[in-house]
Amino acid sequence: MVTFLPSRPGRLADVPSFDRAIGGAESNVACVLAAAGHRVRWVSRVGADGFGDHLVAAIAAHGVDTGHVARDPHRPTGVYFRTAGERATGADGEEPGTAEVVYYRAGSAASAMTPRSPGPAALAGARVLHLTGITAALSDSCLDVLRTLTRRTPGRPLVSFDVNYRVGLWQGRPQGPETLLDLARGADVVFVGEDEAAAAWDLHGPEAIRAALPEPGVLVVKQGSEGVTVLH
Amino acid sequence: MVTFLPSRPGRLADVPSFDRAIGGAESNVACVLAAAGHRVRWVSRVGADGFGDHLVAAIAAHGVDTGHVARDPHRPTGVYFRTAGERATGADGEEPGTAEVVYYRAGSAASAMTPRSPGPAALAGARVLHLTGITAALSDSCLDVLRTLTRRTPGRPLVSFDVNYRVGLWQGRPQGPETLLDLARGADVVFVGEDEAAAAWDLHGPEAIRAALPEPGVLVVKQGSEGVTVLH
Known part of the structure; x- marks a missing residue:
């Protein structure tokens, strides 16, 4: 999954640009285990789109076997956006807020696994x-x-x-x-x-x-x- | 709908960051008509998320009535990513390519209109x-x-x-x-x-x-x- 992180602190409504990163609990584990010298395969589905190309290439570059990652021509690669939790912090006495997260995974390539x-x-x-x-x-x-x-x-x-x-x-x-x-x-x-x-x-x-x-x-x-x- | 545009030319797989913009054929028409002095209402559904906050505020700032935009607490605001069509251009003799577009609209707030x-x-x-x-x-x-x-x-x-x-x-x-x-x-x-x-x-x-x-x-x-x- 591709993660988009704000280029500067702030509420999601106010952040004007986002940097792409790799996310996903399973692929994170796979990359760390591969770095530790284990033979690891990541099994998932991604879209037949640029984000899918990027994810597969980036995770394979960590030494993870991506040969069983399916490509879905009809559904996009899952993505999500998140802030770092800066919402409602500041000098106005409000409680520090939690991170805002918006998922785009309904209908994603991975959601079509059976x-x-x-x-x-x-x-x-x-x-x-x-x-x-x-x-x-x-x-x-x-x-x-x-x-x-x-x-x-x-x-x-x-x-x-x-x-x-x-x-x-x-x-x-x-x-x-x-x-x-x-x-x-x-x-x-x-x-x-x-x-x-x-x-x-x-x-x-x-x-x-x-x-x-x-x-x-x-x-x-x-x-x-x-x-x-x-x-x- | 929120549109994410690459911060620099290139294939979607290679672009490391994206700038947020407002997209959507209907809201574009609404904003242009409002600028021309017409009374305009934009009727849609967006998520109860930061992107929905941003869209409603930005379109309302164009003078469009957004009072009938529904907010969906369970589905995200629709977004899409696009490149400007730079793919496969360059000095290597390939045909200029078309823009890459990835939609995140399946399961979006707007998709739940009835x-x-x-x-x-x-x-x-x-x-x-x-x-x-x-x-x-x-x-x-x-x-x-x-x-x-x-x-x-x-x-x-x-x-x-x-x-x-x-x-x-x-x-x-x-x-x-x-x-x-x-x-x-x-x-x-x-x-x-x-x-x-x-x-x-x-x-x-x-x-x-x-x-x-x-x-x-x-x-x-x-x-x-x-x-x-x-x-x-």
Whole structure:
């Protein structure tokens, strides 16, 4: 996914230009693992457009295998815009605001993934499969992909799942948090932010999260600047 | 709609930053008419996001009534990216290319318009109603809006229709050209580019276009630098 970042601080309504960057939870993980010397494949769908060309080339340049990235001639590459959270800061006594984010992922190439596409060849030989809740949010067919891949079937790869609850991606779909909990329970390694667990599930602290997520062999609760708590 | 234009020439895959501008065939017409001293209302839907804030404020600043622009809390403001057509130009003997365009309008706030929204109040008292084929391309419900508004009902305003055939907006829907011809036949004043008519309908020249579009009182065929041909 392509991310557009403001060229200067300010509200999204006021920023006159944006710089292109690479975003996407899964491709970030892929690039970091490739940099650490692992063999990594990024499986996704992007548009048959300039942004798709750029993403595939940039991620491949990190040493990631992009040979199973599908190109969609009818749907654009997913993009989003974000500010750095400067909104409503300043000398007028208002509370510092949160970042503004606008997603353009409904109808994107990635949103057209189905359990049959990517096919089994894309995952052949994988020892670890890393998934995130963002994919589940993109469309019903993408949710089917996640349901299929987090099913506890014999011989499947070790499934790593980052909950990545983004309220903006689940707008109008109140079942989002429950769906993410179901998916997390099917994984072997789960990553979740303490703040995400509070927002999505009203669960507070590593022990409460673990009680709701007993199945994964490893649960990693991310606690921002405090570090992480790992529960085995 | 917000348009993002490259900060420097080049392929979309290579351009590192983009400048925000206002786009949209209908809002352009509205701003120009307001500048000419007419009372103009722009009726649309934008997201409850910073881009929607910007669009409404910028178009209102041109003197256009934006009081009937709906804000959608669940869908983003439509945006698109375009280059200026520099692709494949240069010293290597290739043909000059066309502009690259990537639309983010599927699932946009505007795509959620229906014949009941905007309601009748938005059009009350209008003498002229200007529509374009772009709206028809956004979604099935937007096409329903256009079908409803181009129906020859008693007492309707004079309907002006700019065909605005954009092949990228009709991808995967082969009925696009035929749909646009139907809509144009319901209008009183039709604008169409000679190139659009050739691409959409395989009709060449003002007389051939007029033969296929006998109903509108006025047909304006746009011929680029050659000017226009007006058929009454």
